[in-house]
Amino acid sequence: MLTGVDQEGVAEDSYFDYCPWDFAHRASSVQRAAQAVHQETLIAAGASLGPRCYVSPAAAVFAEVLRLGADSYIARYAYVTGEVRAGRDCSVNPYATVRGRVTLGDGARIGAHASLLGFNHGFAPDQPVHRQPLTSKGVVVGDDVWIGSNVVVLDGVTIGNHCVVGAGAVVTKDLAPWTIAAGNPARPLRDRRRHGASGVVTPEAELGDAVAEFAERARAQAHDVLARCWSDDTGRYGDRPGVSATVRAHCDAVEIADLLLGAPPGQLAAAEHAERLRALQDPVSGLVPELARGGGPGTLAAPARDGWIEDGTAEYHVLSVGYALELLDSRFAHPVHVVDEMTAGQLVARLDALPWRTQAWSAGAWVDCWATGAYRNREMSGGSSGGPGALEALFGWLGTRVDPWTGMWGEAPSPAAGRLQLVNGYYRLTRGSFAQFGLPVPYAERVVDTVLAHARDPRWFAAGRQNACNVLDVAHPLWLAGRQTRHREDEARAWAKEQLMPALGRWHDGAGFGFGPAGEGGSGPGREPGLQGTEMWLAIIWLLADLVGVADRLGYRPRGVHRPEPVRSPMFTTPHPGRS
Structure with missing residues (x-):
């Protein structure tokens, strides 16, 4: 008893x-x-x-x-x-x-x-x-x-x-x-x-240990990664040794240093980095052209009838330079005027004319640029950006044009072409709009279905075929939609696990990451390690690790172009739903 x-x-x-x-x-x-x-x-x-x-x-x-x-x-x-x-x-x-x-x-x-x-x-x-x-x-x-x-x-x-x-x-x-x-x-x-219940080391623990070891290794080599791409002769960064200096390379250097060192790149003081980037902005358009041959500010083409200037590189600099300046506790010297001066009618007309069927990535990239420019302008003025109702018109257009069957904008042009343009365009579009402004994406379950179907395409995801753009453009939509729904959560986690360990293994000691293959379907600077590949893969690894549940072991969290948190906006105050 x-x-x-x-x-x-x-x-x-x-x-x-x-x-x-x-x-x-x-x-x-x-x-x-x-x-x-x-x-x-x-x-x-x-x-x-x-x-x-x-x-x-x-x-x-x-x-x-x-x-x-x-x-x-x-x-x-x-x-x-x-x-x-x-x-x-x-x-x-x-x-x-x-x-x-x-x-x-x-x-x-x-x-x-x-x-x-x-x-x-x-x-x-x-x-x-x-x-x-x-x-x-x-x-x-x-x-x-x-x-x-x-x-x-x-x-x-x-x-x-x-x-x-x-x-x-x-x-x-x-x-x-x-x-x-x-x-x-x-x-x-x-x-x-x-250790699991059996006392055996769990796969999640092994992944956690692997990402922690990687992060420690990357931090120890960060100074060397940045220094190899800096030219004392030009006082600029190139993506890799021996290539021309670019605006993006400077911004990538700032993001890498923030991720791994928590400080600006050691080649210049923070104020000097910021001033060099601010000085590149065209005061008339507000865009940032590519560097001229001598390393100074470049020039832009004449504007179209609606005032927009067709220059994909300058459009991306709205993202990269704006976020690099933010990391340096600075901001653009001028508003992004081509965004600020566009009326709601002009915006809708341009959205209608974008190549959604044939070049969904380009169309999504344009939305990313315009929405990011609107955010930067509102940040500077504390008020509106674009003509009356322009930003509302953007989200209204997106909300009524999204395909409820795929959750995306545009369509895959043919089975042979696959979903590459569709999914990659979705990433760029939602990064600058829904994710940046903290709004839930429409049809999150259908997004997961579409992205997971694309992620099985061996042309882009077979061993040795991945590049940073294609992996990022799957990881981010899965992460973003996963904040709203647990639909096929185990499959998304399994895919992230499959990608994570090979991604860690792509690191080159003292040089960082290469962007990836530049063969069929490839883009970007190729396999040689450089600043663009390093900046992108560091963000990708965080997204993959967070999908798996081991991101806390990395000891860093993106705060620039690929940061997970939305911006604070005086207009859009709806909190992003989902997990912390």
């Missing part, structure tokens, strides 16, 4: 004080009534208790604020004071101390004799300790955390989701999610995801 249980199998009151997890399914009606009376007393004093909670009458609960989610409990001789807020399925086991400002996520388990101390005493030498003022930064414990017996967690500490803290540890510093920690002071021992 179990101690605390009578001959009829009914548990004694004291049994639940020490084993409160059994109360919900073993307590008698009399015991339930007594617990209800006790909880009513706590509620009358201001506590909030969810369903199926248990608070031992023998616990010392003197909290100013007490919030317990459903199925949580406080056991006998626990000492609870201050402001304590707990989620669902939380436990405060016998003799545990929870004091001060303490917040527990769902599924937080506090072992016996553990102490969570969300306050501190001053100890200045001018007066006795007992007269010192109290301070309280608070303790925050995430979801699914196990804090072992006799652990001490000091004020100001945050313990991330899914952590395990070994018995007797003293936690003085924050612990990242998934950390297994122990010792005095507590130190991280390993990542909890490394």
Whole structure:
């Protein structure tokens, strides 16, 4: 017979004080009534208790604020004071101390004799300790955390989701999610995801280790990657050694340095980088032409009847230069006038005339440029961009022209040509419009279907055939649509896993990434490592890693052209739905 249980199998009151997890399914009606009376007393004093909670009458609960989610409990001789807020399925086991400002996520388990101390005493030498003022930064414990017996967690500490803290540890510093920690002071021992229930290292853990090792390697070599593409003679960056300097190469260098070093490229001070880029903008059109032969500002063609200037390179510079300046805490010297001066009618007419059937990528790229120019102009003025209603006209046109069967704009011209133009154009279009302004994409499930069908095309995705553009243009739509729907989520994750390890292996020591094949269907600078390939593959690896669930191991997050967060806009304030 179990101690605390009578001959009829009914548990004694004291049994639940020490084993409160059994109360919900073993307590008698009399015991339930007594617990209800006790909880009513706590509620009358201001506590909030969810369903199926248990608070031992023998616990010392003197909290100013007490919030317990459903199925949580406080056991006998626990000492609870201050402001304590707990989620669902939380436990405060016998003799545990929870004091001060303490917040527990769902599924937080506090072992016996553990102490969570969300306050501190001053100890200045001018007066006795007992007269010192109290301070309280608070303790925050995430979801699914196990804090072992006799652990001490000091004020100001945050313990991330899914952590395990070994018995007797003293936690003085924050612990990242998934950390297994122990010792005095507590130190991280390993990542909890490394081993599954069988004790075998999981594939996700291996991927996490691989991306962490890659990121460390890339950071250590970032200075060399940038230096090899810098010319002291011209004071400019080329994509690779021996090629002409370009505007994009300078912007790529700024993005790479921000990702890997958290600072501007070391060849110039931040203000010098910004001034060189700002000086390249044409003050009349607001576009940024390619560098002239001598390295100075280039020239642009004459404008079309609606004022637009046909120059694909200058259009992309609206993106690359604008974001590089933002990373340098600067901005364009002039508005993007070709965007600002376009009326809603002119915009709709140009959208109608874009080559959606034959060149969906070019059409999507134009939308990307115009929408990004509108964002930059609004950023500068704090008001509208384009003629009255122009930006609204853009989203109205997109909303009424999207194909509900594919979720995309345009169509695949033929089975032989495949979906390359369609999907790649979708990436460029949505990057500058829906993603940049934080609006949900239409028909997200159909987008996933279309993109996954395209991702099976061996012409672009067989081993050795991938280039940065084609992989990015699948990864980003899957990531973007995945913030709205879990449709075929496992297939999207599986595809990302297939791409991630080969992507990491493309790194060239001291030189970075090559863009990729320039053969059939290829574009860009080819296989030789350079700044464009490096900037793009670093962003791709983040997207793939986030689809898999290991992006936190990289230690970086894109903040430029490929940043995941939308911009802040005074007009479009709808938050982007989805996961964090």
